[in-house]
Amino acid sequence: MKNSKKLLALALVSSGLVLSACGGSGSTKGKYTYRTYASALGTKWDPNTWETNADQSLLSYLQEGFVSMEADDTSTGKWQWTYELAESIEDVSNIADLVKYGIISQELVDAKGYTDEDVADSGYVYEIKLNKGATWEEKKVKALNGKTKVYGGTEIKADDYIESFKILLDPARENNRANLYWSGESAVVGGMDYYYQGKLAQLDVVGTFGEEASLDNFNIVSGKYTSDDGFVYIALTSPLAYLGGQSLSYYVDGYGAQIFDMDKWNALVAKADDNGFIQLTEETAAEFGAFLVASAGWGEDESYLINYLYFDAIFPEFDFSKVGLYKVDDYTLRYVLAVPEDKAYFYTSCTSTWLVHPELYQDLSYEDESTGLLLSKYNTSAETTISYGPYKMVSYQDGKQAKFTQNEKWWRWEKNDDGRLVSKTHFKVDGEYRQQYQTTDIVIDVLKDDAAKLAFLRGKLNDYAPTPAESVEYAASSQLYKEDESYTMSLFFDTNLEDLQKMDAAGTNTNGVVLSNAKFRKAMSLAFNRADWVKTTEGYKPAYSIMNNLYYYDFYEDPSSQYRASEPAMKAIVELYGVEYGEGKQYATLKEAYDSITGYNLEEARALFAEACQELVDAGLYHAGDEIKFKVAWKKGELETTDQTQVEALNGYLTEAMKNTGFGKITLTPVGNLTDRYGDVGDRGVYAIGYGAWGGAILYPFRGFRVYMDPEYQPPLHEGNCWDPSKETLTLTIDGENYTMSYQAWSNSMIGNGPFASASNEIKLEITAQLEKAFLELYYRIPLAGSTVTFLLGYQQHYYTEDYNIAYGFGGFRLMIYDYDDYAWNQFVKKNGGTLNYK
Amino acid sequence: MNNALLHYYLLRYRKIMDKAKVIYILKRIGLMFMTLFIIMTMCFILVRLLPMSMPEGASAQQQETIQRRWEALGYNKPILVQYGIYLKNIITRWDFGTSWKLKVLEPASNLLLSRLAPTVLVNVYSLLFSIPIGILLGVYAAIRKNKWQDQIISILVMLFVSIPSYIYAFLMQYFLYYKWQLLPQVLYSLEDGGGSYFTFKMFTSMITPILALSFGEIAGLTRFVRAELTETLTSDYMLLARTKGLSRRQATYRHALRNAMVPVLPMLIGDFLSILGGSMIIEQIFSIPGVGQLYLYSIQQRDFDVFMMETIFYTFIGLAAGIIVDISYGFIDPRIRVGER
Incomplete structure (x- = not known):
C-alpha cells in the first residue's frame, strides 16, 4: 500500500512535469513564427548544386535576386519589376564589349563602320549596378582546415559576384547548376569554354578551324580519320557553323525528298550513333559524298564534306578573363550574353543570382576521393550556411527540422x-509602402500528412495542404487558397505497333494493339467526360488543350496577353473538336464556340470506335468482342484511393462509349511507384499508356512544344515511340504562305536562331496555335485536366490578396499579414479549447 | 583472486566452453559472415540493376552533367566490377560509400551512426517499459489461469498482438496529443528538445512512440510468460515442491518462475539486439530521425550506398541476434548442449 502511494505520487509529479513541458515557452509577444512542414527536408541548399524543390525551399529564405516580380495594383492584377540586390539593370551593348568577347570581329566593325549606336539595345551586354549596403550575414565557421574564423558581415561587392561565378563554372567542380549560365538563353559568352576546359568534347571542324578547315588537319590510321584526341565524325544532327548553327538533319527533315536523296540519307542515319555521329572513314566519307552529290537540290558535292565534320578534342585551357562577366567598379558588373536576350527575359533570369560567399565556399571545399571532383560543404548544415537574405539559418537537423530567424545583417x-x-517595401503596393517580411521566425518540421493535419488543427502549424478528398470538406473555408498550375494532366501513348504487340505478348496489356489505331485514340478522347471526371476528386479543372490560361505571350508588356484567349489559340481548339461558329451556325462567335467546348461527344466517340474496330479486325489485329486491358503508368508515388477513383471513372466513360461498337470490355489499371513513367512509355516501351503532365515556359508559350517535339531538348520524349518528330513534317500556312518543316524544327522555330524567332507576336501565335492543333490531332496525347494546388492557411495570418496572380501569387511570404503575434495566437487557440475548426 | 577461486572459474569456463562449443560458435560466426556476404551480393546486384533515373524535368544539359557524375562514380562500369570496388573499399578503407541524395557527400556510415541514437533510445525505453509489465502480467495470468483475470488479460493480449503498432501510434497521437492535449505529437528536434536526446523535455516527446511500440511487446511477452509458466506450474516437480511443504507462492517463485524464464531470457536478448533495427513505420509516424526512417528514404531516393549500408547493418543485426540467442540457451540452461550431436 505504501509503495502504491509512492508510485501514485511519482506519476502525478511526472504528469505535472510533462504538462509543464508542453506549455508555452518564454515571451512570444511581438514574435511572428511561421511553422510549416515538409515530407522531407532539403539536404544541400548550395546555390551551385541544389537539386530538389526541398533544397530550393531552404535556399529561398537565405538569398535575394537582383530583381523580383511584385504586386503593383492588386485590384487589376498589375505587377511590377522591383530592384532588390540590383539598383538598376540596363542594356549597354557596345562595340568594345562585343569585340572583346568575340561576338563580332574587329575586321567586321572596321569594314562596316559599326558604332555603338548600331548595337545599342541589342540585348548582348547588360550592366548590373549593385545596391550599396547589401551585406553578408556575419558568422563564425570552422573551415575544413580546422581553423575557426568569422566570415561575412561585410558589404556584398562586385568581386563577390565575379569570384562566385568562377566557382560556379569551375570545371573541377562540375556544378549541376552551372548549365544555367553556360547554356540556354542566359548563357554567358565563354561560359561553355571555361566550364568544359580540359574535358573531351566533340567540336565542329569549321567552327574551330574556320577557313583553315581541311581534312589535312587530321590523320588517317587504318582507313579511319583521327584527331590528336580521338576520332573524326560526320555530324548529322549536331549544329554546324557552316549552316549558321543549324544541323544538317534540320534541313533534311524540313525539305525532305524535294532536295535530298532520302534513301542515301536514311542509310547514313542507320549508321549513326545516338548522338547522330558517323565515324569518318574512307568508306563513310565516300558514302556521305555520294549523298551530297545525289541531293542535287542542295547544290554540293563530296568536296563539301569538311563542313559537316566534328572531331574529338579536349577543350583547351580557357582563361576566366574571356568569360563575359566582368567588374566595372565595386558596385557595377557587366554580363555579356552569348546570344542576345530581350531585357524582360534577362530580368527573369535575374530573379535569382549565382552568389555564394567565395571565401567560405573555398574554405569548405575539398577534393572528393571517389570522383576526383572539387566539392564543398557550403550550405549543407546550419554551421556552414551563410545568408544574405532576410533570414538566417539557426538550426538544421537532418530529416527532422530547419529553423530560421531574422538575419540582423539584412540591409533592409x-x-x-x-x-x-x-x-517596409521599397516599392508601392496599391499606392503605399507596405510592411514586408513580418514573419520573425520560420520553422520547417518533417511531418507526415496525418500528423501535420492534427498539428494544424491544434494551431501548431500555419499551413496544411489537404488531400483532394479533404479539400471538399474545406471548400467553404475562408482560409482555403487555390492556385492554378500550368500543368495539364494527360494520357500519353506508345502507339508503335511492334511495341504494343510485345507488350501484349509479355502480358502487360491484352489486345493493346488497338491503340495503334488513330480513330480509336480519337474516340477515347471524345468518350471522356472531363467536366464530370474532375468532380471525382478535388484539385483539377477540365482541360481540352495542352496549354491552359496561365500561358502569356507578352507578359511583360501586356498582363492580359493570355495565349489561350488569343484568336488563333481559340480557333485551333474549336477546329480540333469540330465546333462550328459564324452566321447560321450553332454559335455566333468564336468565343462562344470556344466556351462551349467540353471535349465530350458520346455519339461521335461511338461511331469512331465502331470504325476503329472494323479497321482493326480487317487488319487482323483484333477479334471483335475480345476484352481489352491496359496497365497505365499512372504515378511516381504510391497509388491512393483517389487515383483508383479517377481510373474507374475513365473506365466507365470508355465502357459506355464502346457499347455495341464491336469492342469487348475495356479496363485501364493504374500502376504506381514508378521511377520514370515518361521513359517507361517513351523510349523504354514498357507501358502503352502513361498519365502525367508537363508545364512551365508560361511566359513564353512559343517554345512550349519542344518538350513534345524536340528529342534533342527533351530526351526521351514521352510519346517518343509514336513518332519521330525530327522526321515527320508539317506544313503550316503563315501569313498566306506555306512552310514545311519537321515538327522538331517548328518547335524551335520561334526561339534562338529559328526562322520565326524575330517574327511578330501575331505570327508566333498563329504558328503555336496551329502546332498545338496539329499535335493534338495525332492523338498521341489526350489532355484531361489542369491541376490546381489547394492549401489552408491558419487564422494567425493571411495573404495580402485573395486573388491569385501568376506574377506575385497571393502577395507571397513577403507581404503576408499577421493577425496575431505568437502570444496572442496561443491565447486564441487556448480560448478555442486547443483545437480549431477551419470548415 | 586466490588460486582456489581462479581454479573454480577455469573449471567453470572449461565446462561451459568445451571444444565442441567453441567449434560450434566459430562455425556459426563463419556461416553468419557467409550469409551476410550472400545477402549483400544479392542486394548490391539487384539494386544496381534498377535503371538509373534522371530527375523528372531535367534538361538535356542537366542530364549530361548527371551522366558525367555517374560516370565518375563508376555507375556505368559492369556490376561485378562495381561490386569489386565496393568490397575493396570496405575491406581496405572501411568505406561503405557516400550518400549522393540524402546527405550529399556524407559517408554512408556517418549517416547511419548519426541516426542511431534516437532509434536506440526510443526502443530501449520501450523495452524497459514493456519487460517488467509483460512479465508481471504473464505471471499473474498464469497464476490466475482460467479465472476472470486471466480471461481479461488473454483477451487484451490477443487484441494488442493482433493490432499493428502503427494503429496504436495514430490512436496515441489522436488522443494524447490532439484530444487530451497531454503530450507532444512527435519527437522534438534537438533544438526544441534542449540540445540532447537525454533531456527530460526530449523524454516527454518520446512517450507516445514508446507507448505505441510497447503495447505489442507487452502483449507478446505476457502471452509467452503465461504459456511457459503455466506449463511449469503443472509439472511434477512443482507437485513435489508443494508436498515437501513449500507454499504455493514459494514454489512458484523459487522453482516455477526460474524454469519458466529459461526460454524468456533468450527472447529478451534477441529483443535487445533487434532494437538497433528500430521500427521504420513508428519512426515515420513520430518523425523520429532514426535508422528506420533513413532506410525508407534511401529506398525512395535510390541512395544506393546508404541503402547498402543499412542493408548490411540490418542483416548483421538480425544474424548476430540469432547466433547470440542460440548460444545463450546453452549458457542459461546447462541441460541444453550447444554444438553437441
Missing part, C-alpha cells in the same frame, strides 16, 4: 523603438 531591416527588426 530597421530597428523599431522596441528594438524589433521591421521593414
Whole structure:
C-alpha cells in the first residue's frame, strides 16, 4: 500500500512535469513564427548544386535576386519589376564589349563602320549596378582546415559576384547548376569554354578551324580519320557553323525528298550513333559524298564534306578573363550574353543570382576521393550556411527540422523603438509602402500528412495542404487558397505497333494493339467526360488543350496577353473538336464556340470506335468482342484511393462509349511507384499508356512544344515511340504562305536562331496555335485536366490578396499579414479549447 | 583472486566452453559472415540493376552533367566490377560509400551512426517499459489461469498482438496529443528538445512512440510468460515442491518462475539486439530521425550506398541476434548442449 502511494505520487509529479513541458515557452509577444512542414527536408541548399524543390525551399529564405516580380495594383492584377540586390539593370551593348568577347570581329566593325549606336539595345551586354549596403550575414565557421574564423558581415561587392561565378563554372567542380549560365538563353559568352576546359568534347571542324578547315588537319590510321584526341565524325544532327548553327538533319527533315536523296540519307542515319555521329572513314566519307552529290537540290558535292565534320578534342585551357562577366567598379558588373536576350527575359533570369560567399565556399571545399571532383560543404548544415537574405539559418537537423530567424545583417531591416527588426517595401503596393517580411521566425518540421493535419488543427502549424478528398470538406473555408498550375494532366501513348504487340505478348496489356489505331485514340478522347471526371476528386479543372490560361505571350508588356484567349489559340481548339461558329451556325462567335467546348461527344466517340474496330479486325489485329486491358503508368508515388477513383471513372466513360461498337470490355489499371513513367512509355516501351503532365515556359508559350517535339531538348520524349518528330513534317500556312518543316524544327522555330524567332507576336501565335492543333490531332496525347494546388492557411495570418496572380501569387511570404503575434495566437487557440475548426 | 577461486572459474569456463562449443560458435560466426556476404551480393546486384533515373524535368544539359557524375562514380562500369570496388573499399578503407541524395557527400556510415541514437533510445525505453509489465502480467495470468483475470488479460493480449503498432501510434497521437492535449505529437528536434536526446523535455516527446511500440511487446511477452509458466506450474516437480511443504507462492517463485524464464531470457536478448533495427513505420509516424526512417528514404531516393549500408547493418543485426540467442540457451540452461550431436 505504501509503495502504491509512492508510485501514485511519482506519476502525478511526472504528469505535472510533462504538462509543464508542453506549455508555452518564454515571451512570444511581438514574435511572428511561421511553422510549416515538409515530407522531407532539403539536404544541400548550395546555390551551385541544389537539386530538389526541398533544397530550393531552404535556399529561398537565405538569398535575394537582383530583381523580383511584385504586386503593383492588386485590384487589376498589375505587377511590377522591383530592384532588390540590383539598383538598376540596363542594356549597354557596345562595340568594345562585343569585340572583346568575340561576338563580332574587329575586321567586321572596321569594314562596316559599326558604332555603338548600331548595337545599342541589342540585348548582348547588360550592366548590373549593385545596391550599396547589401551585406553578408556575419558568422563564425570552422573551415575544413580546422581553423575557426568569422566570415561575412561585410558589404556584398562586385568581386563577390565575379569570384562566385568562377566557382560556379569551375570545371573541377562540375556544378549541376552551372548549365544555367553556360547554356540556354542566359548563357554567358565563354561560359561553355571555361566550364568544359580540359574535358573531351566533340567540336565542329569549321567552327574551330574556320577557313583553315581541311581534312589535312587530321590523320588517317587504318582507313579511319583521327584527331590528336580521338576520332573524326560526320555530324548529322549536331549544329554546324557552316549552316549558321543549324544541323544538317534540320534541313533534311524540313525539305525532305524535294532536295535530298532520302534513301542515301536514311542509310547514313542507320549508321549513326545516338548522338547522330558517323565515324569518318574512307568508306563513310565516300558514302556521305555520294549523298551530297545525289541531293542535287542542295547544290554540293563530296568536296563539301569538311563542313559537316566534328572531331574529338579536349577543350583547351580557357582563361576566366574571356568569360563575359566582368567588374566595372565595386558596385557595377557587366554580363555579356552569348546570344542576345530581350531585357524582360534577362530580368527573369535575374530573379535569382549565382552568389555564394567565395571565401567560405573555398574554405569548405575539398577534393572528393571517389570522383576526383572539387566539392564543398557550403550550405549543407546550419554551421556552414551563410545568408544574405532576410533570414538566417539557426538550426538544421537532418530529416527532422530547419529553423530560421531574422538575419540582423539584412540591409533592409530597421530597428523599431522596441528594438524589433521591421521593414517596409521599397516599392508601392496599391499606392503605399507596405510592411514586408513580418514573419520573425520560420520553422520547417518533417511531418507526415496525418500528423501535420492534427498539428494544424491544434494551431501548431500555419499551413496544411489537404488531400483532394479533404479539400471538399474545406471548400467553404475562408482560409482555403487555390492556385492554378500550368500543368495539364494527360494520357500519353506508345502507339508503335511492334511495341504494343510485345507488350501484349509479355502480358502487360491484352489486345493493346488497338491503340495503334488513330480513330480509336480519337474516340477515347471524345468518350471522356472531363467536366464530370474532375468532380471525382478535388484539385483539377477540365482541360481540352495542352496549354491552359496561365500561358502569356507578352507578359511583360501586356498582363492580359493570355495565349489561350488569343484568336488563333481559340480557333485551333474549336477546329480540333469540330465546333462550328459564324452566321447560321450553332454559335455566333468564336468565343462562344470556344466556351462551349467540353471535349465530350458520346455519339461521335461511338461511331469512331465502331470504325476503329472494323479497321482493326480487317487488319487482323483484333477479334471483335475480345476484352481489352491496359496497365497505365499512372504515378511516381504510391497509388491512393483517389487515383483508383479517377481510373474507374475513365473506365466507365470508355465502357459506355464502346457499347455495341464491336469492342469487348475495356479496363485501364493504374500502376504506381514508378521511377520514370515518361521513359517507361517513351523510349523504354514498357507501358502503352502513361498519365502525367508537363508545364512551365508560361511566359513564353512559343517554345512550349519542344518538350513534345524536340528529342534533342527533351530526351526521351514521352510519346517518343509514336513518332519521330525530327522526321515527320508539317506544313503550316503563315501569313498566306506555306512552310514545311519537321515538327522538331517548328518547335524551335520561334526561339534562338529559328526562322520565326524575330517574327511578330501575331505570327508566333498563329504558328503555336496551329502546332498545338496539329499535335493534338495525332492523338498521341489526350489532355484531361489542369491541376490546381489547394492549401489552408491558419487564422494567425493571411495573404495580402485573395486573388491569385501568376506574377506575385497571393502577395507571397513577403507581404503576408499577421493577425496575431505568437502570444496572442496561443491565447486564441487556448480560448478555442486547443483545437480549431477551419470548415 | 586466490588460486582456489581462479581454479573454480577455469573449471567453470572449461565446462561451459568445451571444444565442441567453441567449434560450434566459430562455425556459426563463419556461416553468419557467409550469409551476410550472400545477402549483400544479392542486394548490391539487384539494386544496381534498377535503371538509373534522371530527375523528372531535367534538361538535356542537366542530364549530361548527371551522366558525367555517374560516370565518375563508376555507375556505368559492369556490376561485378562495381561490386569489386565496393568490397575493396570496405575491406581496405572501411568505406561503405557516400550518400549522393540524402546527405550529399556524407559517408554512408556517418549517416547511419548519426541516426542511431534516437532509434536506440526510443526502443530501449520501450523495452524497459514493456519487460517488467509483460512479465508481471504473464505471471499473474498464469497464476490466475482460467479465472476472470486471466480471461481479461488473454483477451487484451490477443487484441494488442493482433493490432499493428502503427494503429496504436495514430490512436496515441489522436488522443494524447490532439484530444487530451497531454503530450507532444512527435519527437522534438534537438533544438526544441534542449540540445540532447537525454533531456527530460526530449523524454516527454518520446512517450507516445514508446507507448505505441510497447503495447505489442507487452502483449507478446505476457502471452509467452503465461504459456511457459503455466506449463511449469503443472509439472511434477512443482507437485513435489508443494508436498515437501513449500507454499504455493514459494514454489512458484523459487522453482516455477526460474524454469519458466529459461526460454524468456533468450527472447529478451534477441529483443535487445533487434532494437538497433528500430521500427521504420513508428519512426515515420513520430518523425523520429532514426535508422528506420533513413532506410525508407534511401529506398525512395535510390541512395544506393546508404541503402547498402543499412542493408548490411540490418542483416548483421538480425544474424548476430540469432547466433547470440542460440548460444545463450546453452549458457542459461546447462541441460541444453550447444554444438553437441
